Amino acid sequence: MANDPFQPVQPLLVRLDSKEVNALPGSVTKMSLFITNQGQSEEFFEVSAQGIPLAWVSITTPVIRISTGEEKEVQINIQPPPPEQVQAGRFPLVIRVVSQAHPEHHMEMEA
Numbered sequence: 001m002a003n004d005p006f007q008p009v010q011p012l013l014v015r016l017d018s019k020e021v022n023a024l025p026g027s028v029t030k031m032s033l034f035i036t037n038q039g040q041s042e043e044f045f046e047v048s049a050q051g052i053p054l055a056w057v058s059i060t061t062p063v064i065r066i067s068t069g070e071e072k073e074v075q076i077n078i079q080p081p082p083p084e085q086v087q088a089g090r091f092p093l094v095i096r097v098v099s100q101a102h103p104e105h106h107m108e109m110e111a
Contacts, residue, residue: 011039014097014107021093021111026082027074031111033074034086035097037066044100047074051092056080063100 002032013036023029044065049057060075076095080086092110099105 008047010107011037011043011105012045012097012099012100012107013038014095014109016036016095016109016111019111020050021078023078023080024079025086027079029078031076031078033076033095033097034064034071035064035074036071037068039068039099039102039105042067043102043105046098046100047076048096048098049078052078052080088096 015034017032017034021029021031029090033047035045035047037045042065044063046063047059049059056079058077058079060077061072064072064074066072078093095109095111097107
């Protein structure tokens with residue numbers, strides 16, 4: 001029953017402005033995360049990054065309040081250290097968004 005019209009809607013919709021992030025050592029790469037609350041009530045969502053050292057990441061609003069039906073943007077900045085302090089390579093960046101009231105409502109995206 002893949003097309004069941006009575007199937008509940010995911011209360012959380014998350015998208016990134018780009019699918020792939022290329023962060024160069026010593027520079028800042030900015031990306032936008034868009035979160036839509038499709039639930040029945042206002043929610044607080046926690047945004048975090050995993051897969052790279054936390055010191056490389058800054059999130060403008062790590063906890064954000066979003067009303068029902070509202071979409072908000074969160075800026076995520078990635079700043080690896082200068083080339084002499086880090087070895088070049090691929091790092092699996094995962095952005096995680098979790099409802100504080102309902103932790104079972106969460107999404108993860110690879111960037």
